[in-house]
Amino acid sequence: MKMTAVIDQTGALDLDVEGHKTHADYSTVMEARRSVMTTATGLAADATTSVELHIEDPAGARTVLVQADGAVIEQAPTTTPEEQQTLTTEAAPAMSLAPTEPTPAPAPAPAAPLPASRRVSTAIPAPTKPVTESPAPKTAVAVLEPDTDTETDTAQAPADVVKQAPVAAPAEQEEVTTAEVLPTRRSSMPSFVDRPDTASPAQLGMRGLLNHFGMKLAPSADELAQREDEKAVSQHWEGPRTITILNPKGGAGKTPTVICLSAVFARMGGSGVLAWDNNNSLGSLGWRTCDAGHEATVVDLLGQTDYFMTAGARAGDLASYVHHQPSDQYDVLRSDDRSGAKARHEVTGAEVHRLYAVAAKYYRLIVKDSGNTERGDNWEAMISHTDQVVIPVKSVDDAAEGASRILSALRAGDEHAQSLADRAVVIVLGCTPAHGKAKLDALADSFRPFVKAVATVPYDPSLVEGRIRFSAMLPRTRRAWLRAAALIAEEL
Template sequence: MTTATHPRTYATVTGLNATFVTLDGRAEPVTATGDEDIRLAVIRRAADEARRTGAPVELVTAGDRGEHHLLVHPAGDLSPVPSTAAHDDDESDEDLDLGPYLDLHDTDVANDGEEVREQNPQPVHSPLSHAPAAEPPGRPSFLTPTTTPTRPTRGRGLLGALGIRVRPSAAEMRRSQQRASVSRQWAGCRTIAVANGKGGVGKTMTTAMLAAVYAREGGGSVLAWDNNDTRGTLGWRTEQGLYDTTIGDLLPAAPRLLAPTTGVSEISRFVHHQVTDRYDVLRSNPELLATDQRITATEFDVLMQVAARFFRMVIFDSGNDESAERWLRMIDNAYQLVIPTLATAESAESAALLLDALRGRDQRSRALADRAVVIVSQSEPAGAAAARRIADGFDGHVRAVHIVPFDPAMKAGPLRFDALHARTRDAWLSVAASAAEGL
């Protein structure tokens, strides 16, 4: 039986965000300052609790890098948690799981919050640093690593149906490799921002199609987030779940959803599951004016913590107001930028201007722009030549450019992956695989 010898605080760390649960059970967001590691901010907050009680507190962290136990003292210094408090086995103190904190450059947090670097840091061992036991000399292992084979999944016509083996085509091999890319399971939540400052260029369509590809191939746990102040239509073009809820309902429920005892199914009350395409939608409220549903940067960070706790991937359908706090925080939290445009000069110029603005914003935004994936959608059946001209204009300025052919199923009405033509589905698979390279 596990016995805690010190009062416990808890923190959930996901990427650049964290939620801290105080000794009296209150959940609150933690944010880092400047380029500070978010884990230092969490330790500093735990030190505040220790100073308030005048005694060390045990900090239990969970999130991107697993669960870890630290003993935080009122002065801000750290020490291993006695093994009887954190473990049920007989591990020694030096085997406690401090691994993710080893790369904080041996930095402690002093009483005033300033960083203090130790002159002669003492090594702390992580259980992950121990090499596995070597095989007895002279005996080979009976086990071989299990991997998922890269194999074409599309049939080869009548010969394949008759059981006659036919060498897969280059297109089939490419699709198989792309499926392997989009079905990857990353450690920690990954985020994609779908952005273009002009309306009507396919942001909602792109969000839904990417979410469908990743969820269908990777097994769900994908959220399509309508991050829009002004008439977001993602909810109109996707299925409604059991509850008529929007982002406005999720925000006040965030502290409860972030509590350590909350079950994973609790998020279902606030998102709308797509039965066939397997992803979930977080809706905005298109019936409200933008002034009635503004989301501040702090509120966005709390919502992001909730999303990262319940989903392995988030795809943002952004609004057109690039000055909105929620739009800027979306960019700050994105791993990959996807920019959709129609095969028209106006929408392409808007996409190019967005890339220019991001390159001048800061170093991280510039990297997003340089690694962006641009999608040129052919909005009319006869628009192939125009789409190619637009795509050629972006070539060399971003990491990848893709053309999505015209498909009447994307023009209006519900967005469902199975309703698309085969070549359109293949195009979206290629886009998703390209974006996955940046995650």
């Protein structure tokens, strides 16, 4: 039995059942479809035979087979996937899947021949052994199941058909067209700003002096190496970084190391550096740096950590709690240096976390003086925030022993502490004029197998006592600290 239904955009329906034609008007296309499906389902059930239904409506044309049991099987869909999806969303009945034989896909039309220069061969070589063909996969087709809660003549919408395309055999020869690459501005036009980096003329030493008189001498190897170190130190990282200076031996050179590294990173990288004295036993960082006209210490900042973590806090407000170094461009957070009748406050591990949260919010680099201990919750909290460990060693045996002990303590810790020990940088400091390069190098060589890198800094009288200013050091000392900072920057 054949049945044809034509529905226009207004919902008007022209129905032809075996030559018997009728016309009906519906308010929507959807109502007309439901009427058609109800009629087809009823005819199939009454005649106990299948009804071949051809429908043409604004969504397209399609032919389905309505079986006596209410199942609907699509025969030859002519709608696009988007149109078929529209029909699916309008269908109401539940569906189940049943296998059926696939309809062979039509062979693609042969492509126009390409020039030989534009052809890419993708031919698959013939197999050396016979190949057993796999059976063609069956196509899953949606089958309508009657709704048990409604009568058999309830309006049914065309069901969506889930199709699985049969696997096509690979072509023996396939031609691929290579897309023509369109020129970009960079490839078609020369750039007036992108030029290869060239070393500027020498600025240091005798070559630099001669260049001041009009010559164009190239920089020496030493000057080029210095420029590379300056580049490494001046970089900025994503997020804050923390360098912790460790050595449990008092007088091992921790305070000068904190000051000099802070000055190098701030001078080269443009401020944003905090030198933090995390010493619970009367640290000397505040004594050897300039004050900012007030006596604030870490204790004062602890009372304001909650405020500085709010959105309304301002970076300028920190000036009342830290001490800016005008010539070297870094800030100092002093430890509690009260003496006499007033007991000093010992910063706990929880307070270290609070202080670090503030420091990391307002500074890009934090350089910490650890004090003279390697245990306690303060030390553990400090290590947890550390990205790089630096171990200063004065050119005396007891300072070297302290460095050895701190490395052992780190390697006995958790995975993070062990990583810090492996990537540690040792700085050997000359503590007397008699300790020359040979002694410093010998001590440095004893540490090289156990750490990432070792740097040496020669003796400089400006580091022995009083306030330390980077500009007051000898040129060779400043160069040594720059080299040490560059080694540290490589690990940040």
